[in-house]
Amino acid sequence: MLKGHQSWIFENNPKIRAVGTVVGPFEGQGPLANDFDIIHGDLMLGQDSWEKAEKTLLEEAAKLAIENAGLTQEQVNFFIGGDLMNQIISSSFAARTLAIPYLGVFGACSTSMESLALAANLVNSRSAKFVLASACSHNAAVEKQFRYPTEYGSQKPPTAQFTVTGAGASIVAEHGKGVTVKSATIGRIVDMGITDPFNMGAAMAPAAVDTIQAHLRDLRIEPGYYDLIVTGDLSRIGYEIACDLFEKHKIQIDQTKYYDCGMMIYNYEEQTVQSGASGCGCSAVVTYGHLMKRMLKGELKRILVVATGALLSPISFQQGETIPCIAHAVSLEMEDKI
Known part of the structure; x- marks a missing residue:
């Protein structure tokens, strides 16, 4: 239901039934390490490119969220996701693997809540029973695309930020606890x-x-x-x-x-x-x-x-x-x- 000018109220109370989080080695050294499901020790994740590694991050997070929700991929109605790569290829190629009806979105770093808001709206309106919402990024892939490859060794100013290597996914459902x-x-x-x-x-x-x-x-x-x-x-x-x-x-x-x-x-x-x-x-x-x-x-x-x-x-x-x-x-x- 529309509330005010640009907000939605979800009167049917959609629930986040389960989540999955996967991060890289640098994130695993941080203060929130114990709150992530999977921490990889290698930025490549066994792949032959940074971009393929990012796709793998998302696939793992998505499958973990689905499993934690007690569902199969076939039971999930829609997958909404995005990333920072050109044409959101990490999410689109992960959608190829997951074989779930897919809506790709791009909000840059706002994508996590964009996908969650859209997932909740679909479930709230009874347009879906289960929706997978996600977002992902990979430090080396993003730095290469938007700034300089990490191998270049460029100096960064104090205002610069460090791109997180990680993927987060949630299953939004009609009912449940939590x-x-x-x-x-x-x-x-x-x-x-x-x-x-x-x-x-x-x-x-x-x-x-x-x-x-x-x-x-x-x-x-x-x-x-x-x-x-x-x-x-x-x-x-x-x-x-x-x-x-x-x-x-x-x-x-x-x-x-x-x-x-x-x-x-x-x-x-x-x-x-x-x-x-x-x-x-x-x-x-x-x-x-x-x-x-x-x-x-x-x-x-x-x-x-x-x-x-x-x-x-x-x-x-x-x-x-x-x-x-x-x-x-x-x-x-x-x-x-x-």
């Missing part, structure tokens, strides 16, 4: 004129604040309704800008209840990640891994996940275009303790 997808707010494009691909946080922060503001307005709630509001991957630079914008727009968010996935997955003291993490896999694995486990333990009851995306491409960057950004928000609530 986390309920309560609502979603679909973001709009916000472009502040930034052209630097090494400063994604600054580019995306205004979009995150715009979507949060829209969510609160559409649902007529205060930020304190949530135990936690978490943005996708603004990392340190974007997080600080977002906090300044909250103050400017008089959005009363308690900073002890506002985190960013890009600041959570790595250890700043021990891992060289500049400003923090980014990539489609960032908010996917933090949400479906760490945050879901906290909710299932009863530590969090209501959270708002606002995944952020910079919608540039190598072509647009080479043509001197600015970076259009977007953020999609999904609210999750724990109604039944498992």
